[in-house]
Amino acid sequence: MAILLDTASLPRRDRHEVFRAALAEASGATSVELDPGPDGPSGRMELVELGETRLFTARCSSMVMRRDRRTAGGASPEAVAVAVHGLGVGCHQMGSRQRRLRTGDVMVVDVTRPFDFSWTGLGSSTSLQVPTAALGLPLDLVQRAAPRLGRSPLYDLVSRYLVELARDARRLDDSPTAPAVGAASLQLVRALISSALDDPPHAHDVLEQTLVAQVRAYVRQHLRDPELSADQVAAALSVSRRQLFRACSQAGLSLEQYVIAQRLEGARAELARPSSRPRSVASVAYSWGFKDPTHFTRRFRQAYGMLPRDWRVLTAPART
Structure with missing residues (x-):
């Protein structure tokens, strides 16, 4: 996680x-007025x-930001941002529409x-910035959906998701x-925007199509x-x-096997890091949600054809 700026470190x-x-x-x-x-x-x-997407969080004392008509008129956005309001009470005005944010x-x-x-x-906001090209939605559709986000069946889910994503940012940054989390997040933003339009059948289809992406992101x-469950x-x-199981089945996804595979990948990457050398294999296994180190070792060998300790030796930096 990159700290873009912290006033505590400034004169x-x-x-x-x-x-x-x-x-x-x-x-x-x-x-900007501060x-x-x-x-x-x-x-x-x-x-x-997060791959193609970026998670930006700002927290500061009282502020006012304005974007004038001339600057906005010449803009060609490379990204679309969906933001969740955090601390304090905010006010957002666009044209004649004013909204109080909580x-x-x-x-x-x-x-x-x-x-x-x-x-x-003191206020704060977290935004997920997704490339416009990757979003795959025309700008006019995004603009039509913007004041209607509350109508989407995904509205509350996206709000909770962005809050949890920001909370887990430190762990995700080096993961x-x-x-993959970024890709799933992009699909969730696309679904939120698409399903906010006045088309209930379309909204239902979008919800079904993106449920598996949401499952992957949450997992x-x-x-x-260690208590993660269906x-x-x-x-x-x-x-x-x-x-949940119907959507996973239609996508050819076994939730249990997916969880194990992702945990194995995370543990495998951590075992290869020099910073993890002082830790035991069992400790790494526990930290990735495995309750039984023996089960972890067996699944690791099945997946990668070697024991975790052998993988650690193989990836150890050469000594001169």
Whole structure:
């Protein structure tokens, strides 16, 4: 996880200008106003790369961001961002439409239109930025869906998902599963936008088509939880156990075998890291959700044709 900026590491006299410029660049705002308190603004910005997608989190004291009509009119967005509001109460205005944002509210960030966005006191926001080309949706459809996101059956799921994704950012940043999580997240954003339009049958189809992608994303985020189960996945995604297994079956996916395979990949990558050398094989197995080191060793050998300890020796850096 990259810390783009933390005012705590800046001299007091530089905080206002440095943070203002960084926030403007990250948000696409034409102008940014910050809390002019005696110590200057306080804030932190973080970025996590998830393959093609990026997770951006900003947390700071009172601020106002504006994007003027001239700048917006000449924009050609390379990415579409879906954001969930965190701390505090925010206000987002686009044209004549003004919206009060509270914790958990989801919005589409559209840099092709002028906007005002602000919060008072300590506030935060997390946005998932997906390449426009990879999203595969025309911009006018995204714009039509933006004020209707609350109608999507995926709205609450996306809100919870982005919050949990930000919470797990540190673990994902150095994980071999990060690109796959990003790909699944992109599909979820596409489904949210598509299903927000006034077409209930279409929304239902999108929900069914993307359920497996949501399953994959949730599993990857919770691989290290030894209690991860089908019931937990179904409850988190607000579907029945029957619907979960039907969707997985139609996609040719065995949930149990998928969980094991992903855990094995994570443990295999960790065993090869120099930083994990002081840890025992059993410790690594436990950290990836395996309750029994013997079971882990047997499955590892079945998957890769060698014992975990032999893999660790094979990948050890050469000594001179």
